[in-house]
Amino acid sequence: MQPSQPTEKELLRKILLPLLEDFKYWFSRSSSLLESENMPFLSQEEQTGLLNRLKQAQGEVETARMLFNVTDGQAGVDTRVLLPWHQLVAECWDVARRWREVKQKGE
Numbered sequence: 001m002q003p004s005q006p007t008e009k010e011l012l013r014k015i016l017l018p019l020l021e022d023f024k025y026w027f028s029r030s031s032s033l034l035e036s037e038n039m040p041f042l043s044q045e046e047q048t049g050l051l052n053r054l055k056q057a058q059g060e061v062e063t064a065r066m067l068f069n070v071t072d073g074q075a076g077v078d079t080r081v082l083l084p085w086h087q088l089v090a091e092c093w094d095v096a097r098r099w100r101e102v103k104q105k106g107e
Helices: 006-036 045-070 079-106
Strands: none
Touching: 006 045, 006 079, 045 079
């Protein structure tokens, strides 16, 4: 007897919700860093721009999460929306890496 295949709704719940939580976590963490520290390798405009993009993405992620919950898992997120979020997370990881390097050199 073969195990039953998960439904599309079950797959979305198992994959999409944790992914949205990951985006929420990384965007929040990155926003906190940018709000509390001055990145010497970014101009003020670059840092402000990145922070603004994070705030916008946080709102989008929250909207997607709420829509998913309100529709009882019937609404997904188009990959054309996910890709920029992934790119933003990668950009934030790079900023955090560079920040750690600056801090280590200063110690």
